[in-house]
Every structure is written in structure tokens, then in C-alpha cells.
Amino acid sequence: MSGKKVLTVVGGGASGLVGAVFAKRLLKEKGKVVILERMDRIGKKILATGNGRCNFTNINTSVNNFYGRNADFVEYALKKFNVYDTIDFFECLGIYPKEEENGKMYPYSGQASSVLDALRNEIERLGIEIITGFEVKCVKKTGSGFRITSFSGNTVVSDKVIIAAGGCASPNLGSNGTGFKILSDLGHSVTKLQPALVQLKTEKDMVKGLKGIKFDGKVSIVSGGRILGEEKGEVLFTDYGLSGPPIFQLSVICALHKNCSVILDFVPDLTEKEVYELLLKRKKNLSHLSMENYFVGFLNKRIGNVIAKKSGIEKLSFSVSGLNEEILRRMSKNIKAMTFNIIGKNGWNNAQVTAGGVETAEFDSKTMESNIVKGLYSSGEIFDIFGECGGFNLQWAWSSGALAGICAAKSMMQPAKSY
Ligand SMILES: Cc1cc2nc3c(=O)[nH]c(=O)nc-3n(C[C@H](O)[C@H](O)[C@H](O)COP(=O)(O)OP(=O)(O)OC[C@H]3O[C@@H](n4cnc5c(N)ncnc54)[C@H](O)[C@@H]3O)c2cc1C
Structure with missing residues (x-):
């Protein structure tokens, strides 16, 4: 000793x-x-x-x-x-x-x-x-x-x-x-x-088709009509929902509040009005195309397809020339604020803290x-x-x-x- x-x-x-x-x-x-x-x-x-x-x-x-x-x-x-x-x-x-x-x-x-x-x-x-x-x-x-x-x-x-x-x-x-x-x-x-500091689960059909896509955007967490937090950064779509640093950060708020939704802004540096004007201009320039190619060069193609569907366009074969003001306004809104209901979060195996x-x-x-x-x-x-x-x-x-x-x-x- x-x-x-x-x-x-x-x-x-x-x-x-x-x-x-x-x-x-x-x-x-x-x-x-x-x-x-x-x-x-x-x-x-x-x-x-x-x-x-x-x-x-x-x-x-x-x-x-x-x-x-x-x-x-x-x-x-x-x-x-x-x-x-x-x-x-x-x-x-x-x-x-x-x-x-x-x-x-x-x-x-x-x-x-x-x-x-x-x-x-x-x-x-x-x-x-x-x-x-x-x-x-x-x-x-x-x-x-x-x-x-x-x-x-x-x-x-x-x-x-x-x-x-x-x-x-x-x-x-x-x-x-x-x-x-x-x-x-x-x-x-x-x-x-x-x-905590963990990925969020959303309704599956909302993220279906988006798995693997990353984009730099703004994420807001909303509950009871109130914005509880906002973060900018790289968001990743997964097969169960959303991941990436801003999601990890905001998952903390989901741990503290019930019935949260995530609102994604795909183009934080543009206003909704600017998005609308851009979509209008694209309609004029790209009227010979179908909706499948309407967003190419502006948004990720698969994100564009989801925006089109969510804005009421059933088939991507729909002609760009057929877009009316109402659809363009709906699309601008969805690009600036697409809502995903949070149904849960990943567990201990995926949590950072x-x-x-x-x-x-x-x-x-x-x-x-x-x-x-x-x-x-x-x-x-x-x-x-x-x-x-x-x-x-x-x-x-x-x-x-x-x-x-x-x-x-x-x-x-x-x-x-x-x-
Ligand atoms: C994937 C991942 C990425 C992360 N990235 C970052 C980052 O970039 N920056 C940042 O600031 N934080 C990050 N974190 C969080 C950070 O790593 C932790 O908060 C930090 O390591 C906590 O340190 P700790 O020593 O308290 O616990 P731990 O690092 O968890 O260490 C605890 C240790 O105790 C041991 N232990 C547990 N029970 C017993 C027992 N009964 N007997 C003997 N040994 C035991 C464990 O094996 C472990 O080695 C990350 C976490 C994860 C999971």
C-alpha cells in the first residue's frame, strides 16, 4: 500500500x-x-x-x-x-x-x-x-x-x-x-x-419522395398558433421526417411543448411577393414545359414536385401555360411556409443529449x-x-x-x- x-x-x-x-x-x-x-x-x-x-x-x-x-x-x-x-x-x-x-x-x-x-x-x-x-x-x-x-x-x-x-x-x-x-x-x-437534440418524425406521406434531399432554409416551430422558435441552416429529409442542425436545435422546443408543427421556408432570402413575381416570370418563360420541369434551376426538382402537388396540381404532366394566379399564389405560399405536423421524435439511440x-x-x-x-x-x-x-x-x-x-x-x- x-x-x-x-x-x-x-x-x-x-x-x-x-x-x-x-x-x-x-x-x-x-x-x-x-x-x-x-x-x-x-x-x-x-x-x-x-x-x-x-x-x-x-x-x-x-x-x-x-x-x-x-x-x-x-x-x-x-x-x-x-x-x-x-x-x-x-x-x-x-x-x-x-x-x-x-x-x-x-x-x-x-x-x-x-x-x-x-x-x-x-x-x-x-x-x-x-x-x-x-x-x-x-x-x-x-x-x-x-x-x-x-x-x-x-x-x-x-x-x-x-x-x-x-x-x-x-x-x-x-x-x-x-x-x-x-x-x-x-x-x-x-x-x-x-x-434531446434529435430528429423529428412527421406524417410519412409529407416526406415521401423527399428522402435524402438537403437544402439551406429556415425552420420555425409552431404550437397553438404561436411561433416558439426559428433556426436557419441545412435541413435533411429522411424517410421518417426531418433532420439537420436546425431541426436538432428546435427538437428541444418539441420536448417542452405539445402539438408542434414545423414550418419550412425553402427560400429564406426571398419574400413571398418576390417568389410570386418569380413564378409569374417563369410561367411566361417556360410555358412550353410541363410542371415536372417548371422548378428546375430554382428549387430541388423533387421539392418542386411536392410543392406543385400540395398547391393542387394533381399531375406533373400539367402544362405550365395552365397556371393561374390562384395556383401561383398557393405555390408561393407553400415555398415560403410548408407545414409538417410533428408526430414524435427519434429515441435514445439517435439523440445527442x-x-x-x-x-x-x-x-x-x-x-x-x-x-x-x-x-x-x-x-x-x-x-x-x-x-x-x-x-x-x-x-x-x-x-x-x-x-x-x-x-x-x-x-x-x-x-x-x-x-
Ligand atoms: C453523435 C453525437 C454527436 C455530438 N456532437 C457534439 C458536438 O459536436 N459538440 C458538442 O458540444 N456536443 C456534442 N454531443 C454531446 C456531447 O458529446 C455530450 O454532451 C458529452 O459527451 C457529455 O459528456 P459526459 O462526459 O458528461 O458524458 P459521456 O461523454 O456520455 O461520457 C460518459 C462516460 O461514462 C461511461 N459510463 C457510463 N456509465 C458507466 C458506469 N456505470 N460505469 C463506468 N463507466 C460508465 C460511458 O461509457 C462514457 O464513456 C454529441 C453527442 C452525440 C451522441
Whole structure:
């Protein structure tokens, strides 16, 4: 026995890895840091982030980008380990940052794997122990510390523990919700869990024939006649409904409101009047064609066909010369505002994050320590906190992870209230 104090991090994902690094940097030889990971390797989810490019933060991050019963919980951590600290931290590990649209930051290499490699190199340099294939079943408080038991009956004894086991989203990448059970067994409450940042399902006949089409447009979410949110960006039609960054973003609103519809604007840079005038001009220039070719060069051909049908044209063999003012007005309206009723959303397997989680009021936002069990810390998605699409969720994982790691390590060296 070395007699060194031990900090155990449950979960080798974004927040757990950063927490372990910051703890060990402080503890140095005075303490040992162990990461327990249920998968056969750490950081699997990081590899899938940002479509394999890892949108690791966002320059415009603020409290307003987060949701939860008490979203202000993020404020202290985001201030203590902010976006610039994050960029600095990763740059020191070799990740040269690249800013893209709307403040999204990526590694210059364009590879999510480089973010994981950088963290792994630092973990190795610091001598942090990683135990993979260790799925924690329960954490019990003992006299002076904790006893951590795996589903296969192995145990680890630790002075302090950080639970960074993520939520329920994308369980194939590691986080399967066991973290919630661990914390509720320790006396914590878990709010209602829902998949968030996920694709939306529409009535199938609305998207029939559009599968695979992408377009840059404006998306609005409406419920009870009120516009609840609007986003611009690339929308993708799928066989069940709609996907793409603006849909992911607005799926958050669908999680909070009933009977939502999506309104797609296929040409956000034109007004409805301009669209009407354009359609009129096209009628004059293209009167020798059938409707099948009327939209070619203006809209995606298949989108055009759907607009024509929705505007009352039964057969695409209909002659352009037969278009009257009423049909042209209907088509202009549908191009600017085509409505799709939302009948649901995809489930956990497709979700990027978890809405809901461990009750933040039961933790100290200045240390990430539990108010119920002293010496127990948490970080990341396990909390009832999630961010919008655009690098905010990873920023929360890094910020809360760093704060938990620092505070846990400090409390091992001397009793400290906050960082
Ligand atoms: C496909 C996809 C793309 C995304 N892209 C982005 C993006 O570009 N930018 C962004 O900001 N966010 C993105 N996110 C969200 C972001 O990845 C997460 O919010 C973030 O990883 C959460 O970090 P975490 O450490 O809290 O949890 P996780 O990253 O989920 O890590 C939790 C870890 O704990 C382990 N674990 C769970 N239970 C146990 C247990 N009982 N015992 C031991 N180990 C356990 C898991 O295996 C996992 O490794 C994306 C998510 C997905 C699914």
C-alpha cells in the first residue's frame, strides 16, 4: 500500500477525462487518480461528435445556451473554466483551434480523434490509471470514503469520487443511464429524462419522395398558433421526417411543448411577393414545359414536385401555360411556409443529449460536490442540464469536469469550500 489518497472518476467521457486531468495536475504525487470506464476504451462518444470533427466549444457560449430546471447552475463553472480556458487547455495539448460559422470551434485537423488523442496523451503523461470494462453498479459511502462495485463484483476503494457517467443518449457510445441509478441509490433525485437534440418524425406521406434531399432554409416551430422558435441552416429529409442542425436545435422546443408543427421556408432570402413575381416570370418563360420541369434551376426538382402537388396540381404532366394566379399564389405560399405536423421524435439511440437528469439543487454549483453525500462530485450530462447544438454540451462537460476535478483534488489535500 502506497498510502496515497485516491480519487476515482466513474466514466471516461468528455467530463470525466478532463476532471481526472485537472485533479491529477493538482495532486501530483500526493494522490492517485483512477478512471473507471464501462466500455473497452475511453472517450468513444468524443469520436462521434461534430460528425467526426468534434465541435468542441463555441465562442458565444453563455448561460442562455442551456436548459434544465435550474439552468443557472452552469454559470459558475462556465466562468471558472470558460471558452478561452478551454481553447487554451486544448491548444497546450496540441489542438490548434479553427472557428467556423456561429462561433463553432473545431480542431484544425478536422478530426474528433485528435481531441481524444490529446486527452489520452495527457492522461498518460500524468500517470492516471484507466480501468476499462469496469461498469460501476453502485457506490457506497464508507466511514472515510467510498466502496465502488462493478456489475461483475469487482471493487475499488476511494477517498473521493466523481460520477461523470453521462446520460442516456446514444448508449452504443457508452452512456446507458446507469449513472442515474448510482446517484439515486445515494439519495439524489433524477428529473424526467427525455431524448434531446434529435430528429423529428412527421406524417410519412409529407416526406415521401423527399428522402435524402438537403437544402439551406429556415425552420420555425409552431404550437397553438404561436411561433416558439426559428433556426436557419441545412435541413435533411429522411424517410421518417426531418433532420439537420436546425431541426436538432428546435427538437428541444418539441420536448417542452405539445402539438408542434414545423414550418419550412425553402427560400429564406426571398419574400413571398418576390417568389410570386418569380413564378409569374417563369410561367411566361417556360410555358412550353410541363410542371415536372417548371422548378428546375430554382428549387430541388423533387421539392418542386411536392410543392406543385400540395398547391393542387394533381399531375406533373400539367402544362405550365395552365397556371393561374390562384395556383401561383398557393405555390408561393407553400415555398415560403410548408407545414409538417410533428408526430414524435427519434429515441435514445439517435439523440445527442439527455434532457433532464440529476437534480442540480442537490449539488453545490461552485464545487460540483453533492450536498447530500460529502466527498461525492458529479460533472457533465448526468445533471439536469443540456445545451443547444453548436459546441455547448462539450463546453459544459469540460467546464463542470474541470471544476469537479479541481475541487475534489483540493479537498483531498486540504478542506476547501470552493475553487
Ligand atoms: C453523435 C453525437 C454527436 C455530438 N456532437 C457534439 C458536438 O459536436 N459538440 C458538442 O458540444 N456536443 C456534442 N454531443 C454531446 C456531447 O458529446 C455530450 O454532451 C458529452 O459527451 C457529455 O459528456 P459526459 O462526459 O458528461 O458524458 P459521456 O461523454 O456520455 O461520457 C460518459 C462516460 O461514462 C461511461 N459510463 C457510463 N456509465 C458507466 C458506469 N456505470 N460505469 C463506468 N463507466 C460508465 C460511458 O461509457 C462514457 O464513456 C454529441 C453527442 C452525440 C451522441
